[in-house]
Amino acid sequence: MERQVIRGFCRLEDVGKPKAEVAAKRVMERVSGVNIVPHFCRIEDKDIEFYSDFNIIALGLDSIEARSYINAVACSFLEYDFDDNPREETMKPMVDGGTEGFKGHARVIVPGVTPCFECTIWLFPPQVKFPLCTLAETPRNAAHCIEYAHLIKWDEVHRGKAFDPDNGDHMKWVYDEAVKRAELFGIPGVTYSLTQGVVKNIIPAIASTNAIVSAACALETLKIASGCSKTLSNYLTYNGVEGLHSKVTQFVKDKDCLVCGPGVLIELDTTVTLQKFINMLEEHPKLLISKASITYHGKNLYMQAPPVLEEMTRSNLNLPLYDLMDKIPKDILHATGTINKDNKKSSGLKKLRVVFKGIDGVTDMDLAGGA
Ligand SMILES: [Zn+2]
Secondary structure (H helix, E strand, C coil): CCHHHHHHHCCHHHCCCCHHHHHHHHHHHHCCCCCCCCCCCCHHHCCHHHHHCCCCEECCCCCHHHHHHHHHHHHHCCCECCCCCECHHHCCCEEEEEEECCEEEEEEECECCECCCCCCHHHCCCCCCCCHHHHHHCCCCHHHHHHHHHHHHHHHHCCCCCCCCCCHHHHHHHHHHHHHHHHHHCCCCCCHHHHHHHHCCCCCCCHHHHHHHHHHHHHHHHHHHHCCCCCCCCEEEEECCCCCEEEEECCCCCCCCCCCCCCEEEEECCCCEHHHHHHHHHHCCCCCEEEEEEEECCEEEECCCCHHHHHHHHHHHHCEHHHHCCCCCEEEEEEEEEEEECCEEEEEEEEEEEEECCCCCCCHHHHHCCC
16 A cells, blocks of 8 residues: 555554555554454465465565566466366455556456456566666766666675665765766766665655555455456556546467466376476476475475474475375465576466376376466
8 A cells, every 4th residue: 555645544643554455454443344364474485375364465566576476376366177178166356456656557357358467578578777878978867877886886895785675775875976977977866865766776756646546455355355347358548647648458378378377287107206396497498496395285295484384395396296295186276486587587487287107097198288
């Protein structure tokens, strides 16, 4: 939820308390009969079972990585029947919204029906960076001077020490260097708050844009919950930069999506141990998931962390996966771990469709399915 709105709720006694707790308390005071349970932690800290208890997931997230993660969690509950049609009772709808200054979007994601977040990941292109040569040789504005200090000068002076945007001393150092750079080239406008904005990619939040987008999200959530009306299909954009434009686009699913599709198909011999299976996931070209923890219908087969769970599940590593899956010839497993994609590491969850070879009941059709 947005800071300014929370500030409207805040009283002196609330200062220093988590936003989630304060917001929950204040909403319950204002709206009688509503029950809110706040959780103050990273979304990745909750296990998959936690999310299975919800009927609808309304997102209020600020990054692509976080959206990707929750999307994978919601899609992991989706099951397909033997004809690869999604089963309606396993769909967990999501409502997402986001704003950037005067622009915003709201969308409804019904896994298996609409495109999921990953199907349309191209809607969120990587942040455009300034060319390094411009920063190094021909800075033209204050942002160029700040990025020079942040991306080039910092490494020159602090070899091997990572810049931490949340460290006030680091930020002050970048600001001071940016001021020197700006003076050298006669460029005005470097301030401490601009330095923070450029380095952290902060785009000013506009409370009214947030209000429009969050109202759209709330309405769509109400429609899904009550069935009182047809939902938005499936992506609303709002643009208040030059005049006001809004539009609804019906994006289509990526039929090969690894997240909302039937799952990555993995064929195994019945003798493959859990340890060998985990190693395979790391090398699988479509998965690239390292340090994987494996769950099977909510049962922890192997957990990398916390240490107490790791110890409890460690003995499973040497057992055949086939036995751990109660000798079921084909079923869905979930793997959580570190995904290495484009030289970036992030937490991820993958749905895996495991089929054991040479077992009665597994037909050629199952093996030909693909992901
Ligand atoms: Zn998808």
